[in-house]
Amino acid sequence: MVAVETEAWSSSELVIAKQAFQAAYEREIAALVAEVRQRVEQVSQIEEIWILHDFLSARRHQMDGKYDDDLTALLFTFAGLVKEGWLRLEDLQGLSADKLSKIKALTRM
Amino acid sequence: MVAVETEAWSSSELVIAKQAFQAAYEREIAALVAEVRQRVEQVSQIEEIWILHDFLSARRHQMDGKYDDDLTALLFTFAGLVKEGWLRLEDLQGLSADKLSKIKALTRM
Numbered sequence: 056m057v058a059v060e061t062e063a064w065s066s067s068e069l070v071i072a073k074q075a076f077q078a079a080y081e082r083e084i085a086a087l088v089a090e091v092r093q094r095v096e097q098v099s100q101i102e103e104i105w106i107l108h109d110f111l112s113a114r115r116h117q118m119d120g121k122y123d124d125d126l127t128a129l130l131f132t133f134a135g136l137v138k139e140g141w142l143r144l145e146d147l148q149g150l151s152a153d154k155l156s157k158i159k160a161l162t163r164m
Numbered sequence: 165m166v167a168v169e170t171e172a173w174s175s176s177e178l179v180i181a182k183q184a185f186q187a188a189y190e191r192e193i194a195a196l197v198a199e200v201r202q203r204v205e206q207v208s209q210i211e212e213i214w215i216l217h218d219f220l221s222a223r224r225h226q227m228d229g230k231y232d233d234d235l236t237a238l239l240f241t242f243a244g245l246v247k248e249g250w251l252r253l254e255d256l257q258g259l260s261a262d263k264l265s266k267i268k269a270l271t272r273m
Binding site: 115 | 190197200210216220224
């Protein structure tokens with residue numbers, strides 16, 4: 056078990072974390088917009104517009120939960136985003152070696 | 165006040181009503197799909213995808229309420245669809261003269 060509680064974040068680490076967080080969010084939204092554009096082009100049956108709506112509802116709910124910027128959850132959040140490909144470890148350079156190694160360990164779980 | 169309660173619908177009228185209902189729904193959905201395609205093309209800011217989602221949620225709720233095929237409400241429903249342009253009175257030809265005149269009267273309210 057990786058200990059991730061009661062992490063102290065320096066102000067420069069918080070800036071890096073905020074930027075990485077925003078970068079991952081923007082990448083994922085850009086991919087979502089591209090997918091919605093493709094899906095809406097393909098709508099031909101009447102009910103498909105509501106399927107698109109259901110899809111957007113589900114993705115919004117999922118992203119609201121995933122982009123949790125609560126500091127106590129941030130290492131888990133970052134590890135999840137790295138695993139999914141929305142964030143690279145390079146985006147997190149400047150965090151303490153300890154935090155980076157914890158994030159790396161979490162991505163392997 | 166137009167009396168619209170306890171209407172009797174013949175089986176041929178029910179067929180016409182169902183077809184008119186479906187035609188109006190298809191027209192409105194086609195317009196909605198066109199609008200969603202245009203809106204999604206214009207998404208540039210991150211949060212706009214969620215504005216699109218809110219828009220779809222509102223339109224779905226509105227349409228669920230509007231396309232009420234309860235027979236007791238059908239004259240009101242048709243009158244509303246005619247007023248909004250999704251249905252023409254010609255789509256309702258074959259309904260009794262009494263029903264048609266009630267629908268016309270309701271469109272003027």
